[in-house]
Structures are given as C-alpha cells and as structure tokens.
Amino acid sequence: MTEQEPPGLLTIRTIAMPSDLNYEGDVFGGWLLSQMDLAGGIAARWRAKGRVATVAIEAMQFHTPIRMGDEVSCYCTEVKVGRTSLTFRVEAWVRRRDGGAQEKATHGTFTFVAIGPDGRPRPVCP
Numbered sequence: 001m002t003e004q005e006p007p008g009l010l011t012i013r014t015i016a017m018p019s020d021l022n023y024e025g026d027v028f029g030g031w032l033l034s035q036m037d038l039a040g041g042i043a044a045r046w047r048a049k050g051r052v053a054t055v056a057i058e059a060m061q062f063h064t065p066i067r068m069g070d071e072v073s074c075y076c077t078e079v080k081v082g083r084t085s086l087t088f089r090v091e092a093w094v095r096r097r098d099g100g101a102q103e104k105a106t107h108g109t110f111t112f113v114a115i116g117p118d119g120r121p122r123p124v125c126p
C-alpha cells in the first residue's frame with residue numbers, strides 16, 4: 001500500500017517530547033495548536049513577505065491522540081488571501097515512534113494579518 005501524501009507545504013517537523021504531554025500521557029492539545037500556529041505563521045510570513053499576526057483560529061478538529069516520541073509534521077495550504085489577511089488550512093500528521101505511515105492527527109483553519117512597521121494591518125500583494 002502506498003502512503004497517503006498529506007496536502008500542502010511541509011512547514012514544521014518535530015518530535016513530541018515528555019514536556020509536551022498531559023497528565024494522561026498524550027500530547028497536550030495546546031502544544032499541538034501552538035505547533036500548527038507556528039507552521040501557519042511561517043507559511044503566511046513567506047506569502048506576505050514580512051511580519052504577520054494570528055487574528056483567528058477556527059474549525060479545529062483532533063482526530064487521533066499523539067504520544068511521546070511520535071513524529072509530528074505540519075502541512076499548510078493557502079485557502080484565501082484578502083486585502084491584509086491570509087487564511088491557511090493547517091494539517092498536523094503523525095508518524096508513530098516505531099515507524100510506519102503518517103496519519104492525519106488534526107486540522108484547523110488559521111487566519112493571519114500582515115502587519116506593517118506601525119503595528120497595523122498592511123496590504124498583501126495579490
């Protein structure tokens with residue numbers, strides 16, 4: 001069987017460490033959310049060619065738990081570019097520590113705003 005290819009651009013790949021776990025031994029949802037926010041922020045910064053800030057996170061869904069030592073990869077797909085905002089779908093995929101194929105763990109929609117030197121929204125090149 002061929003491995004399903006995640007959609008979008010690989011932006012972050014990391015390993016779930018002991019300090020990222022909740023008291024049940026699974027990865028804390030907030031840690032995963034922050035990785036996805038970082039990944040989307042990188043993609044948005046590339047697209048906006050400069051500083052961005054997260055303005056909204058919506059439609060988060062957690063499909064499967066992540067455990068210590070699992071490899072976590074975040075893939076970003078551009079959904080929409082407005083006048084000053086950029087929306088990306090971010091998917092987190094997990095490969096278990098003992099190998100095997102990646103599976104989708106979580107996805108969400110992240111919106112960023114391009115920020116100018118004055119800290120206010122600035123237009124993005126179409």
Ligand SMILES: CC(=O)SCCNC(=O)CCNC(=O)[C@H](O)C(C)(C)COP(=O)(O)OP(=O)(O)OC[C@H]1O[C@@H](n2cnc3c(N)ncnc32)[C@H](O)[C@@H]1OP(=O)(O)O
Binds near residue numbers: 053055056085111120
């Ligand atoms: C609170 C925290 O520390 S969270 C961590 C990091 N994030 C931040 O610090 C951001 C804090 N927020 C801010 O500084 C401000 O809200 C800013 C600078 C991002 C935006 O300022 P605003 O005055 O709200 O900007 P404005 O109303 O002009 O909207 C800018 C764009 O964002 C979009 N936008 C604003 N709110 C939302 C939202 N909830 N969902 C989706 N898009 C939104 C607007 O539609 C607009 O897009 P467009 O120009 O492409 O049409």
